[in-house]
Structures are given as C-alpha cells and as structure tokens.
Amino acid sequence: MAANQAPCVLVVEDESAQREVLRYNLESEGFKVVMAENGDEALLLVAEENPDLIVLDWMLPNVSGIEVCRQVKANPETRSIPIIMLSARSEETDRVRGLETGADDYVVKPYSVVELMARLRTQLRRTRPATVGERLTFGDILVDATEYRVWRGGEKVTLGPTEFRLLSTLIEKPGRVWTREQLLDRVWGREIYIETRTIDVHIGRLRKALMVNGGEDPIRTVRGVGYSLD
Template sequence: MNNMSDPKILVVEDEPSQQELLVYNLEKAGFRVVATGDGEDGVAAAQDENPALIVLDWMLPGLSGIEVCRQLRRDADTRQIPIIMLTARGEEGDKVRALDTGADDYIVKPYSVAELLARVRAHIRRANPAEVGEMLEHGDIKLDPSRMKVERSGTGIKLGPTEFRLLTVFLSRPGRVWTRESLLERVWEHDLDIDQRTVDVHVGRLRRALKVNGLADPIRTIRSAGYSLDFED
C-alpha cells in the first residue's frame, strides 16, 4: 500500500496504452502516480499536486511537452521539479532542444521500463534528499530524516511527528511559498478530518520550537498565500 512517504510522480502522456503502462510500472515500483493526457492539464496538475518528478511526453494535443516544460520552468513553484521527457524523436537536435528548455532527462521511445525507473529514482534522490534519508540543511537548521533529529545553531530541538513532517517539507524547498492546501496535501494527505486552521496551529508550534534560545523566527507568513521558510528580511 502507498503512503505519504512514497514519492508522487506526475505522468503527462496522451496515448492511453502508454499512460497505462507508465502508471502500472511506477505504482508497482512503489510510487504514487497522478496521470493526465493533456498539456494544459499537466501544467495545472504540476502546480496542484507538487509531484516529486514529472514524466512528460513531447507530443501532446494542444500544449506540447516542450511548452509544458517551458511554463513549469517559469513558475517558481514548479521550477525545481525534475522532468523526464519521453519522445519518439531521437535526433540529437531534439534532445538538445528538450534539455535547453529545462528538461532534466530525455528518453527515446521505445524505452526500457527498468531504465526509466532507474532514472526516475536517480532524479528523485538528487532533487528530494529527504526521500532517501539524507540530511537537510538551510541556514542554521539541520534535519536528519533517518534519525528523526533536528537542531538549530547546534541546539537540539524536540518536535512532534506533525511538526517534523512540516519542517521536512519546508526544508525540501527553502524560500518556496507553501499554501495551506499544499501543506495539507504533503503532511496530512488531504485527511478529511483536517482543516486549514489545523495547518496554522501546527505551523505555530513549529515556529515556537524553532525560536530556541531567542533565535529569530525563520518562517514567514505570506498574506493570502501561506508560509515560507526564509531567513531573508
């Protein structure tokens, strides 16, 4: 069974048989998968779902994969999500164009499922160190996912499980503005018993814990938007 620790993959592929194959193999490998067959829907899903990685087909109806990639790279909220582009176009010039547009990788159809999964895992490891238990650091805050330990300026901080997950999300992309809805998705997985006010309560607890020894609050409230971990004024 998938759980909130399983990385989420967004598949944007318009051919039903190819989409079904991708979804089946990614879920079998332990990933959560969201799939769409349309470029515009792909952009919206990337913004709404905050996936760990996007598998993006080049040839899509309407908005092409190249244009999807270009739009995602212009958006601060999706700019850092790894993108693997799939295409039947094997010319070197096409590969260069995809990479120049912002794709992180390029696989020509027909492809090996094992190779695709290996590349997916590699890009997630590089982009989301918390997924594989690597230390997260920003400013004077350090979080060790494997040992469930947090410290700030060398002082250990005790956090509850929810606050620990919140801080992990914040540290995964420092400076990003997280809406309450996106935090609900990442930390509580849209639990129907949880409302957005609960997010505020737990962010407040995390703030108090991080202000150990009188240190400044590193979490900014963005009016009408959400929260951001950012040490800048």
C-alpha cells in the same frame, strides 16, 4: 518513501500500456501517480495537482509534449517542476530541442524502467531531497529523512509526525516563504480538508521543540502569508 507527503508524479503518455507500466512501477516505489492521455489534459492536471515531477511523452495528440513543456516552464508558478521527456526521437538535434525547451532530462524510447526511476530520483533529490532520504541541514539543525530523526546543536529533538513533515518541507528550501495553503498541500495532501489555522498550531509545536535547549527561533512568520526557515 520518506516522511513528507509522497511526491506526486504526473505521467503524460497516450499509449495505455506504457501508462500502466509507469503507474505500476511508480506506485511500487511509493509515489502518488496521476495520468494524462494528451497535452490538454496534462496542462489541466499541472494546474490542479501541482505535481512534484512530470514524465512527459513528446508525441501526444492535440498539444505536443514540447508545447506542454514550454507552457509549464513559461509559467512562474510551475517552472520549477522537473520534466523528464520521453521520446522515440534519438537524434542529437531532438535531444537538444527537448532540453532547450526546458526539459530537465531526456530519455529515449525504448527505455529501461530501472534507469528511468534512477533519473526520476535524481530530479527529486534536487527539488524535494527529504523525500528520497537525504540528510538535510540548516545552521545547527540536522534532519535525517530516512531515520525520521532531528538534532539541533548535537542534541536530539523529539517531534511528532506532522511537525517532522513540516520541518522537512521548510528545510528543503531555506528562506522560501511557504503560504499556509502550500504547507497544507505538502504536509497533509489535497484529499484531506484541514483548516489553515491548524498550520499555526503545528508551527507553534515545532518552534517549541526546536527551542527546547535555549536555541534561537529559526522559523520566521511572514504576517498574512506564511512561514519560512531563516
């Protein structure tokens, strides 16, 4: 897996055997996996974990997968999370209903795990490209997430692991303002307690490294909020 915090995948599946197959394959690929057995639990975990992607079964007890999808996509804070819907329903009308509800992809059961992993990476390539080894550019800055290297204006930039993860996050969505809490979650993960002012220290180091050859500061500070790459 690339340099950023491993992407978190929420698996929502009521069949325990299917959950374990998905968990095994996802963890083998380096993903962090959280699991839910029903729609109610899924909605709680979406709020608590803010996953990078959701693998969602249509037929669930209590709240259906379609309703989970609808609520996730209706919430401005979660609507950008890709959802891959799994279903035994193979009719065109069912596919259309799933996609129109907001699912980003629709996979019919029984499915190939290899194909599902490929579809999952396709979605992550769109939303978190650094985690799947993409080369990312912004202006004269180039980040190679596979080789853990950075260049600016053709000159190699030396970064520590934390600064590399910060830059990889910022460059995925230029112009987006990331709060300190969001950066802490993305770069360090929720399991580790780090004070938010730690972000300011590492941003300072990143700025210094990127400006070492006299380049302009590409990082904008949004007072009282956080940072963006502009």
